[in-house]
Amino acid sequence: MAKKSFAEQASADTTEIGFHYQYYYFLYRLLNLKSGQSVGLEVKDDVHTDLDNETQILFQLKHTVQQNATGGSIALTELDGDLWKTLRNWAKIISDDTAGRDQQAKQHEFINKTEFHLISNKSESSRNEFLRKLEAYKATALSLEDLCTHINALYEKTQDKDIKGYIGEVLTLDKNILAAFLRKIYLELNLDDLHTLIKMAIKEKMIESSKVDAVFERLDSNIRTDNYIRIKEGQKIELDFDSFYKRYRTIFSSSREPLQLGRPFAPAFPEDVFAQVFIKQLVAVSAMKIDDVERAFEYTTNKLKIVRFLDDWLQSGELVADEIADFHKDVKTKWRNAFEHWCEDCLDRDVVDKAKQLLYDLRKIEFSIASNKLNTELSNGELYHLSDERLIGWHRDWKTL
Template sequence: MNNGKSFSELTSADKKEVGFHYQYYYFLYRLLNLKSGQSVGLEVKDDVHTELDNDTQILFQLKHTVQKNAADFAVALAELDNDLWKTLHNWAKIISDESVGRKHGHEQIAFIAKTEFHLVTNKSESHKNNFLKNLECYKFGSVSSGELKSYIETLYRKTQNSHLKNYIKVVLTLEDKVFQLFMSKIYLEQSVEDLHSLIKKSIREKMVANSKVDIVFERLDSNIRTDNYFKIKQGQKVEVDFDSFYSRYRNIFSASREPLQLGKPFKPAYPDDVFSQVFIKQLIAIKAMKDDDVEKAYEYTLKKLKITRFLEDWLQSGELVSDEIIEFHGDVKNKWQNGFEHWCQDCLDHEAISKAKSLLYDLRQIEFTIASSKLNTELSNGEIYHLSDERIIGWHRDWEDI
């Protein structure tokens, strides 16, 4: 079924381009699923490969087709499919590669023992593919290696395609013990079509908000493609380990966080006596407000209540985690400590109040940041009132006695 396309269109380089992108996006998918101690490579040991942290590796051969069946799905992986046997041929060649010291059977067995072989394709499963049925039966023990090999020999005799005959012959020439172990380590991933969706799912699983998944995907795609280009241009291998991936691209994920909503509706529950609050007493002690200024007492209390409620809401909704809030409080305290040492620590008695007001003024000008979100002045001021109310910071030189 050619959908009205000419022969030239059907055999154009576009199909190769699609295959290249298929390979690259599978590499990106594996990259997003790396764990500590693992690495993934593109066209190094195979189309794609993964080094695991237990001295094992997975070799991936990627095969993509643009051919469609009558239902407009990718064609099935046939028993004598060129992609199937070319893949097995390539792996057999890798296993028996004398140039890297795998001339003899025991060397080949040692290599296979630490390797899995995965064929990944968008081609669908075929109920007529008896070779794959026999392969699965062999892996489950209901078909012997001799029976499996005998079936492959019938396929060799059956095909008239010289390329297929060569591919199958190379597989059959593996020593019996090598052949047996190799067949047990072959895995197929069929109907793998929508790699974009798999990649986006992996991004979302890294705690990226749904609204930011596409942005993260686009930035990762662009940056990794560029980095790969420069590596290839400089003659380097495209191989990335977990630590390198984390250090180079983690900011793409952290920058994707939704900014905290600062203008949410808020109904305060004021204390019965706003003037009994520690932070109000501290403000009165340095003459930053009068002891009968009800309006300011409620204004400052509103700011304190607002930041404490918002922090709790953000924690419960998952927009923040506990250590980010702890770090936020610690950063504000450190800024206060620096200011306190400058203005108040060694001031004279007659300067204590003026210096305390200077410290308070400086801190009121700062818009603090929590988890890459910048707070507004209202919430930032509320935070210093909150810490003051908790007796964590103060303004007067002798604030701990107030």
């Protein structure tokens, strides 16, 4: 292997990718937040998650650009500096007297509410005897004494002063504290493609596959900018579920495909279109004539079309039931406000004129559903549909007609 130049050795590339690895894991954890939880970046650890049951997860992120003979990331060995530096860091956090954990009782309390996760793109190695023994210990298939014997052997074996120092500091923990700590250690290796994980988490939030990349780019850009501002203002980078939802939810909602309003539609008309309630209501206020067949079929088509489209959008997942319910509610509210203005207290001689004015005003409105504006045809169809269901009317006494 060619010797690297001084400039190459001094390059910040490897440090920079480590920062990106840490940030993108933070973003991944954000996307997996549940109500009552929060995620922090470089607050309690590289990344941390506070759960809603008063427990926390500390994440140490270790990224390597070193490759093995096959081009993959090198394996995590049992005398890996990243491994033992991470365990040393956690040992120091556990026994941090500045945080009031100089007594064993406080250290036990901290460990009981904490999980310690090492995340790395390094690969697993079948020759990592320490990790094998650690898992055996956690499964109660190996005693603490046997595990500590192996750790001491590693201490004696290594010639690296830094690694020897890391192992030594881990072993300075009280035996009972060390026993509890080792049971709470978890490793996730081979975690290299964080972008794919993030995009999968975005897709799982019901985002169309064709929109995932756009959501990722907008989310990435906005969170990076907000993080920069927080750091500049001396604030911690920590977000709870409610803050994340409030701040970034529009990125997800704006990615939804607009409803297709011009899809083909072939109505199945009732046997007697003039027998429909909404037609009778229109005739009652002279909004159409009893023998106007062309207009009766036109209005019926409008009514049938909105009913069919709403059902199609629901079945295809383009809308959900509460969005449709909110749509009906909004239209009824707009009707009620206009009805109270025009019809509620009108005189007997003005009943028809006021009803026609009410109908005229409402027919001009293009209603919206889930941020989609409907055209006039569908908006009018919704009015006829609600009228046909006896939920709204035009005549002052429409309920008793």
